[in-house]
Amino acid sequence: MKETVTKKLYLTAVKSSRVIMLMLGLITIVQLDAQQMNQYGHITLNDVGPDFELLEDHGHIHVSYNDAIFEGSTVIELSSGFATLTNTCGNTPPTISIYTADNTLREAIAFDQTINIRSDLFKRYLYFKNNKKWTILDTETFEVSTVSVSHDISVMADGSAIYYDDNSMAIVMTTQAIEIDFIPRAIEVDKYDNVYVFGKEKWMLISADQQTTKEYKDGSLYEVVIDDGHVHWVEKKVKGDFNYYTHYSLQSGSIKKLDSVSFDRIAVQKPISNNRNRGQDILCPMFPDSTDYPFRVGNSYAEHQKYGGTPYLHPGIDLLGFPDQEIYAPVGGVVKAVLTTGSFIYWRLALGLEDTDDTQEGYLFAHLDPATIPFTIGDRVQAGDYIGSIVEWPVADFHHLHFARLQHQGEIWDGNWLTKDNVLADITNFKDESAPVFENIFGDETIGFRSDNGVDFLFANELRGSFDIVCRAYDLSNDTWRLDVNSLWYELIDLDTDEVVFEQDAFTYDFVLDVYASSQNTTEILETIYSTFGPWESEGNYDRRHFFQQVSRSNGDGVIDANDKSHYFDSTMIPDGSYLLRIYADDAVGNQNSTEIVVRIANLPASTSDELNTQIEIFPNPSNGKFQVDAKDTFVEYYEIVNTLGQVVKVKQRLIVKQTNFSIEEAGIYLFNGYDANHKQVVTRKLVVD
Numbered sequence: 251m252k253e254t255v256t257k258k259l260y261l262t263a264v265k266s267s268r269v270i271m272l273m274l275g276l277i278t279i280v281q282l283d284a285q286q287m288n289q290y291g292h293i294t295l296n297d298v299g300p301d302f303e304l305l306e307d308h309g310h311i312h313v314s315y316n317d318a319i320f321e322g323s324t325v326i327e328l329s330s331g332f333a334t335l336t337n338t339c340g341n342t343p344p345t346i347s348i349y350t351a352d353n354t355l356r357e358a359i360a361f362d363q364t365i366n367i368r369s370d371l372f373k374r375y376l377y378f379k380n381n382k383k384w385t386i387l388d389t390e391t392f393e394v395s396t397v398s399v400s401h402d403i404s405v406m407a408d409g410s411a412i413y414y415d416d417n418s419m420a421i422v423m424t425t426q427a428i429e430i431d432f433i434p435r436a437i438e439v440d441k442y443d444n445v446y447v448f449g450k451e452k453w454m455l456i457s458a459d460q461q462t463t464k465e466y467k468d469g470s471l472y473e474v475v476i477d478d479g480h481v482h483w484v485e486k487k488v489k490g491d492f493n494y495y496t497h498y499s500l501q502s503g504s505i506k507k508l509d510s511v512s513f514d515r516i517a518v519q520k521p522i523s524n525n526r527n528r529g530q531d532i533l534c535p536m537f538p539d540s541t542d543y544p545f546r547v548g549n550s551y552a553e554h555q556k557y558g559g560t561p562y563l564h565p566g567i568d569l570l571g572f573p574d575q576e577i578y579a580p581v582g583g584v585v586k587a588v589l590t591t592g593s594f595i596y597w598r599l600a601l602g603l604e605d606t607d608d609t610q611e612g613y614l615f616a617h618l619d620p621a622t623i624p625f626t627i628g629d630r631v632q633a634g635d636y637i638g639s640i641v642e643w644p645v646a647d648f649h650h651l652h653f654a655r656l657q658h659q660g661e662i663w664d665g666n667w668l669t670k671d672n673v674l675a676d677i678t679n680f681k682d683e684s685a686p687v688f689e690n691i692f693g694d695e696t697i698g699f700r701s702d703n704g705v706d707f708l709f710a711n712e713l714r715g716s717f718d719i720v721c722r723a724y725d726l727s728n729d730t731w732r733l734d735v736n737s738l739w740y741e742l743i744d745l746d747t748d749e750v751v752f753e754q755d756a757f758t759y760d761f762v763l764d765v766y767a768s769s770q771n772t773t774e775i776l777e778t779i780y781s782t783f784g785p786w787e788s789e790g791n792y793d794r795r796h797f798f799q800q801v802s803r804s805n806g807d808g809v810i811d812a813n814d815k816s817h818y819f820d821s822t823m824i825p826d827g828s829y830l831l832r833i834y835a836d837d838a839v840g841n842q843n844s845t846e847i848v849v850r851i852a853n854l855p856a857s858t859s860d861e862l863n864t865q866i867e868i869f870p871n872p873s874n875g876k877f878q879v880d881a882k883d884t885f886v887e888y889y890e891i892v893n894t895l896g897q898v899v900k901v902k903q904r905l906i907v908k909q910t911n912f913s914i915e916e917a918g919i920y921l922f923n924g925y926d927a928n929h930k931q932v933v934t935r936k937l938v939v940d
Contacts, residue, residue, distance in 0.1 A: 287511050290624045291484055291495030293475050304595070306644040310558070318353045323644075324593030328389050329373040331356070335364060337592035342559030344592055346376065348389050357392050361385065364592050365665050370405040371441055377405050379589075382664055386411060400662065404437040404445075412437050412445060421447055421456065428456060430463075435627070440476055448474055448483070450628060467505070468496050472626055482508075486626070491515055493624055513624055515635040531678045532580040535615060535653060536569055538634065542681040546570035547727035548650050550838070551672035552759040553734040554780045554797055555790040563776050564790075565669040565763040566614065566654030570729060573642035573649050574622075577615055578634055585629045586612060586663040590620070595641050599623055600656060600663045601631055609659040611670060616652035617641050627662055645792055648731075657762070669763045672736060674838040682727050686735045686835035688845040689722040691786065691798070696845040697721050697833060698786065702818045710831075711850040711892035711921055712934065716818040719802035720781055721845065724795065725837045732795040734759065735835040740801050743830040745848070746929060752824060756801040761810060778803045778815045801833055821851045827929050848898060850923065852931045868922060872938035876913045879922075886924035886933060893920055914939050 288294050302325050303314040313334060315325045322334035322345075331351045337344035343360040346367075350356060365379035376387045384397040386405055395411075397403055403413040410424045414434045420427040421437070423445070432449035439445050445456040450470045455462045469487030472495060476482070481500040486493055496510040537543050549568040554561060579601060587600035598616035618638035625631060643649045655676075658667035674680065688696040692707070699708035700718040708717055719740065724732040737760075741753035757779050764772050780788040781798035789796045802819035804810070832846040867880040879889075891900040891914060899914065914920060917939045924933035 287484065287495055287497055287509060288621060289511055289513055290622050291472055291486060291493065291511060291513065292621050293473060293482060293484060293497065294621075304644040306646070311644050316353055320347070320349075320353075322347065323595060326367070326369060326376065327373060328369065330390065333376065333389060335367060335592050337364060337596070342557060346387065348392070359387070359392065359394075363665065366589050367592065370407065370409075371439065372407050374407075375405045375409050377403065377411075379664060382666060384411065384413075400660075400664070401434055402436045404439050406439055406443070412439060414447075421445070428461065430454060435471060436474060438474075438476060446474075446476065446481060453483075464505075467498065467507075469494070486629075488630075515624065515632070530655075530676045532673070532676055533679050534569065534677045535577045535580055535637075535651060536571055536575065538578050538580060538679070541679050543679055544681045544728040545677075546729040546731075547674065547682075547733060548648055548729065548731045549790075550725065550727075550733035550736070550759070551654075551669075551674060552761065552763065552775075552779075553790055554776065554788045557791050561776055561780075561782065561788070561790075563763055563772060566616075566652050567672070567674045568648075568650040568652055570648065570650045570731070571640045573640060574619070575640045575649070575651075576636055577618065577638055577640065577651055579613075579631045579637050580633060581613065582633045582635075583612060583631055585625045585627050585631060586658070586660075587665065588620075588623055588625065588627060589665055591665065594620060595643060597623070597641065598652070599625065599637055600658070600667065601637075602658070602663070605630075607659060607661050609657065612656040612658065612663075612667075613673075614652070614654040614656050614667075614669075616654075617643065617650060648792070671762070672760045672838055675736065675760070680839065682837065682839050682841065684726050684728075684837075685841040685843040686723050686725045686837055688833075688835070688843065689724070691720060691722045695847055697831060697847045700781075700786070704783070709892075709921070710847055711898075711923065713821055713849055713851050714853045715822065716820050717802070718781075718800055719819050719831070719833075720786055720798055720800055721833050721835075722786075722796065722798050723833075723835045723843075723845075724797055725835075725841075727837070732797075733837075734790075734797045735799075736760070736838040737836045738799055738801050738833065740831065740833040742824065742849075743832065745828045745830060751829070754804065754806040755808065756804045757799070757810065758808070774812055774815050775810045778810055822853050824851050826851050826853055826931055850892070850931065852923075852934065866924065866933055866935070868935050868937065871935075872940050875915060875917075875939045877911065877937065879910050879912070881909070881924075887927045889922060889924045891920050891922060891937070893918060 286294055305312045305314055311323050312319050313322045313325055320334045322336040324335045326333045331349045334347045335344060343362060344364040345358055345360045347358040348356045361380050363380045367376060367378035369376050374389055376389060378385055384403050386395045388409055397411045397413055399413045401414045403411045405411055412423050415422050420429045432452055434447045434449055436448045447454040448471055452463055452465045466485045469485040472486040473484040483498055485496050491514055493513045493515060497508040499506045499508055534545055547567060548570045549564050551567055553564040555564050583601040583603045584605045586602040590597045595617060597618050597620040598614060600612055600614050602610050602612040604610045615637060619641040623638040640649055640651055653673060655670040655673045656667045657670050690696055692698040698720045699713060700720060701708060702716045723735050725735050727733055737758040738756040742751050744751050779799060781800050782788055786798040788798045803817050804814050805817050828850050830846055831849050832844050834842060834844045836842045868877050890898050892898050920937040922935040922937055923931055926932050
């Protein structure tokens with residue numbers, strides 16, 4: 251599996267130019283060859299970055315640059331070399347690697363987050379949002395400093411930060427603090443040390459000898475570009491279903507209108523959802539005007555994943571599409587974030603359902619092409635609005651929209667949100683008719699057993715005490731990419747009476763997750779649901795998808811916590827005897843499948859078992875398959891022969907006389923289990939057929 255994606259890196263610091271879209275609350279510094287806007291209101295630039303290629307080989311993303319290949323997904327040009335950023339969608343700390351101009355690695359530093367990474371004008375410092383703080387990295391000395399503010403900052407040539415202080419409502423610089431009467435969306439400094447502060451409705455120029463505040467002429471701020479002291483910005487006005495973008499420039503103290511475009515946000519019909527009554531009904535962001543559409547799904551919610559780092563639970567669903575596929579808002583709301591976690595393939599838009607700073611629900615749309623997003627923070631979105639197009643993914647056939655239901659608070663969301671539940675279960679125009687699939691876990695069996703010490707594997711015909719019940723299941727959703735299931739539950743059926751003697755829910759993959767920076771709580775959930783070691787080790791990446799679910803690690807209360815992590819199936823609460831163990835798996839829309847195995851529970855006290863075992867002889871043992879039984883004065887009413895897979899070879903052959911013969915055709919190891927008239931196991935013997 252190998253794919254190549256070639257891109258112009260116009261969203262990070264490269265060559266002599268620096269571009270960051272103000273729709274993110276950021277600003278741009280570039281050497282402009284020409285000024286023009288695309289249809290989404292973004293200024294497009296000529297030759298603003300080096301050509302580079304993203305290379306994918308077996309799920310690992312690398313970047314080709316300077317005739318060499320580096321691990322990572324983006325390149326940032328520095329004054330004395332360049333830096334690469336390695337980050338994934340998973341629980342792997344992003345790493346900034348700093349190289350000399352001749353490709354020699356100088357330093358590699360891992361951070362928790364690298365949100366909206368960019369450089370200063372002179373390309374020495376990299377700065378980005380990290381755990382709600384701005385982090386500034388000196389690429390010459392590798393020293394790190396932080397600024398604890400929520401709004402945008404800028405970094406000067408000496409590495410000092412310019413930022414807005416919420417308490418004093420002032421722009422803070424090294425030598426002074428200047429009060430302003432608006433909240434800044436972006437701050438930047440040019441090579442003459444002029445400071446530009448941009449708010450939604452007005453902007454300010456702070457120079458050595460003056461402070462000038464201006465209001466925008468037509469609408470509110472959308473995007474800003476600075477070209478060697480000349481300021482370019484785009485204002486946006488909304489009229490009906492159209493966005494109108496106007497491009498202005500500040501040159502020699504005069505504001506000039508350069509060009510304008512309009513964009514129709516509503517491009518699809520909004521049908522009435524069908525009535526599945528499965529909760530918070532929404533339409534799929536892809537093809538929302540289609541009903542019962544077989545959307546392809548590449549990853550499911552809370553699915554076990556591991557891409558080089560530690561395992562994590564996938565915080566959303568991946569709807570497979572194609573590059574440039576249009577995405578539409580399934581609900582209305584207010585844009586709370588437009589950001590990237592590292593490079594151009596990780597851009598995302600977060601939409602809150604309410605125009606409030608309080609805790610609320612919302613939706614995440616990730617892996618959008620940033621040049622196609624027609625909204626900025628604070629914009630209102632209507633259901634059915636176009637919100638961007640899918641970016642080209644470097645992994646073969648995995649161009650996708652990462653879609654999730656969020657919970658967060660604040661005017662601006664910084665990426666540290668929670669995912670609420672499995673949004674796939676609430677998409678009303680989604681069609682999926684395939685049921686989950688159970689795979690073999692032990693020989694020909696789909697269910698396995700492991701002792702509570704996690705070491706010993708148990709036979710189904712000799713279960714006693716507490717143990718794990720493990721299955722291996724996956725689901726397909728209109729594609730060949732394996733997903734995890736949505737829910738699991740199991741039951742025990744008495745073989746003599748056909749009565750259900752025990753049933754319990756295991757897991758429903760519909761719980762709150764803390765996205766990629768997994769907390770201890772999320773780690774406990776992962777290690778409770780999934781077997782993560784030995785031959786039953788769960789994996790989830792582009793090449794291997796094996797989900798081993800520990801269905802007995804649940805007390806059935808619907809909440810996964812520390813109590814479940816140490817929970818096992820306790821066979822002592824079930825009378826000794828033979829049962830049918832059946833496990834059920836459901837997908838997000840209710841398709842169901844089951845698998846089963848015959849088990850024998852035998853919790854006789856050791857002393858009783860030893861005494862009875864001395865009263866029966868089976869000989870010769872080992873043999874060529876023919877055995878003779880001398881039952882003497884035991885209470886054996888009948889017996890069964892079971893192989894190592896737990897399969898019953900001979901069932902309920904009564905011992906009419908105290909001595910009898912039986913035969914086994916195939917070589918192997920077997921168990922002889924004897925039972926009394928009350929179906930209690932009273933003896934067991936190991937048999938060997940040569």
